[in-house]
Amino acid sequence: MSGFKRKFIGDRAFYKRILLLAVPMIAQNAITSFVSFLDNIMVGMIGTEQMSGVAIVNQLLFVFNLCIFGGVSGAGIFGTQFFGKGDYEGQKYAFRFKVYASVVITGIALLLFSFAGSNLIQLYLSDSGDVGNIELALQFGLEYLSIMMIGLVPFAISQTYISSIRETGHTVIPMAAGMAAMFTNLILDIVLIFGVGPVPALGVEGAAIATVISRFVECAIVILWTHTNKAKNPYIAGAYKSPRIPGRILKDIFIKGTPLMINEMMWAAGMAAIAQCYAVRGLEVVAAQNISSTITNLFNVVYIQLGSCISIVVGQYLGAGRIEEAKDANRKMTFFSVVCCVGIALVMMLAGRGFPNIYETEESIKELARTFIMISAAVMPVCAFCHCSYFALRSGGKTLVTFLFDSVYTWVVVIPVATVLAKYTTLDIVLVFFLVQSMEFIKAIIGFFMVKSNVWLQNIVEE
Numbered sequence: 001m002s003g004f005k006r007k008f009i010g011d012r013a014f015y016k017r018i019l020l021l022a023v024p025m026i027a028q029n030a031i032t033s034f035v036s037f038l039d040n041i042m043v044g045m046i047g048t049e050q051m052s053g054v055a056i057v058n059q060l061l062f063v064f065n066l067c068i069f070g071g072v073s074g075a076g077i078f079g080t081q082f083f084g085k086g087d088y089e090g091q092k093y094a095f096r097f098k099v100y101a102s103v104v105i106t107g108i109a110l111l112l113f114s115f116a117g118s119n120l121i122q123l124y125l126s127d128s129g130d131v132g133n134i135e136l137a138l139q140f141g142l143e144y145l146s147i148m149m150i151g152l153v154p155f156a157i158s159q160t161y162i163s164s165i166r167e168t169g170h171t172v173i174p175m176a177a178g179m180a181a182m183f184t185n186l187i188l189d190i191v192l193i194f195g196v197g198p199v200p201a202l203g204v205e206g207a208a209i210a211t212v213i214s215r216f217v218e219c220a221i222v223i224l225w226t227h228t229n230k231a232k233n234p235y236i237a238g239a240y241k242s243p244r245i246p247g248r249i250l251k252d253i254f255i256k257g258t259p260l261m262i263n264e265m266m267w268a269a270g271m272a273a274i275a276q277c278y279a280v281r282g283l284e285v286v287a288a289q290n291i292s293s294t295i296t297n298l299f300n301v302v303y304i305q306l307g308s309c310i311s312i313v314v315g316q317y318l319g320a321g322r323i324e325e326a327k328d329a330n331r332k333m334t335f336f337s338v339v340c341c342v343g344i345a346l347v348m349m350l351a352g353r354g355f356p357n358i359y360e361t362e363e364s365i366k367e368l369a370r371t372f373i374m375i376s377a378a379v380m381p382v383c384a385f386c387h388c389s390y391f392a393l394r395s396g397g398k399t400l401v402t403f404l405f406d407s408v409y410t411w412v413v414v415i416p417v418a419t420v421l422a423k424y425t426t427l428d429i430v431l432v433f434f435l436v437q438s439m440e441f442i443k444a445i446i447g448f449f450m451v452k453s454n455v456w457l458q459n460i461v462e463e
Helices: 002-008 012-044 048-085 088-122 134-167 172-194 204-228 247-279 283-319 323-358 363-395 399-424 429-437 439-452
Strands: none
Touching: 002 323, 012 048, 012 172, 012 204, 012 283, 012 323, 048 088, 048 134, 048 204, 048 247, 048 283, 048 363, 088 134, 088 247, 134 172, 134 204, 134 283, 172 204, 247 283, 247 399, 247 429, 283 323, 283 363, 323 363, 363 399, 363 429, 363 439, 399 429, 399 439, 429 439
C-alpha cells in the first residue's frame, strides 16, 4: 500500500500547489461555462425552435473557440517552458505568435460565418422528427449568429492574454475576469431576453447581445491587468514595439504548434460532425443533446482544467530540465483527476434527473436528455484519463503524437462509427449515443501506453 501511495498520491505540499493553480482555473472555466449555461436555460424557456437554433450556432462557435485554443496552445507549450527556464524574452516571442495566430483564425471565421452561415446551420436541421419547426430554428439560428460574430474578436484577444497569464502561474485574474463576465451576462440576459421595464423582450437576439458584451468586459479586464502589472508579466514589456519573432523560435513553434492547432480544429470539427450525425434523427434529438451537453460541459470543467494544470506544472518541470519530477507529477495529477471525476460523475447523475425540467419543451425531449446525461456522466472518469494523457504528451512538445491520439482517432474511429450507426441503422438513438461515447474506452487504452512509453519527456527550449 505504501508503494502505491508513494507512486500515485502526493504530499500536502504537492496538492497545495496543484489546488492553488487548479481551483482558480476550474472556477474561471466553470464561470465561462455557466455563462453559456444561463443563455441556454433562458433561451430554452422561450421554446424548442429558439433553443435548437442557438444550440446549433453554439456548436459552430465551439469549433472557432477550439481553433483559437489550438492557435495559442502551440506557442503556449514554448511559453510555459520558457517561463520555467526564466527566459522572458522567449515567452514574449511566444506571446507575439499567439497574437498573429488569433488574428488569422478570427479573420477566417468571420468570412466563413458571413458567407456560409446559413448552409452550416442547415446541416443540423432534419425534418425526420415529429417535434419542432426547422424553418423557425434556422431563422433563430441566423439571428443569433449575426450578433455573436461581433464577440469573436474579444474572445480571441482574451484567450491570447489568459493563456500567457496562466503560464506565469497567475490563475486568479482570469477567474476574476470570468466572474465579472458572468454577472454582466446574467443581468443582461434577464433584461434583454425577457424584457424589463422599457426594454423590450429580444429573445435569442438579447441572449447574443448579453454574451457579446460580457466578452468585451472579460477582455478589457485581462488586458488592463496584464499591462498595469508588468513586474508579474515581464514578457509583455515591449511586446508590441516590434513584430519580430526570431527565425529559430518561429520555426520551432510552427513545427511543434501547427499539428496542435490543426488537432484542435479537427477535433472540434469532429465533435460538430458527431453532433450532426445525431441531428439526422430530428429536432427532438438536437434539443435533447443540447440540454445534455449544457450540464455536461458545466461538470466537465473539473477534468478539463486539471488536464490544463498538467501542461503547466509538467511543462515547467521539463523546461527546467527536471525530467523525473515531471514524470512523477503527471502520474499523481492523472490519478487525482480520475478520482475526482468519479465523485463529480455521481453528482452529475443526481443533478441530471431534474435538470431537464427547467426547459419549456416536450416531455419526450426531457426524458431523452436525462438518458444522455446519465451516459455522459458514466463515461466522465474515462474522459478525464484521456484528457490527462493528451496534456502529458503535449507538455513535452509531442504535438504530432497528440494529433494522432486526439483528432485522427476521432475522424478515423469515432466519426465513422457515429455515421454508420446514426444514418444507416435503425438502432435507437440512445444505444447509438452510448456506443459512440464508449469509444473513449479504446482511446484511454491507447493513451495509457503512449504516456507509459515516456516519449513525451523532453525539454524543447534547451539552447
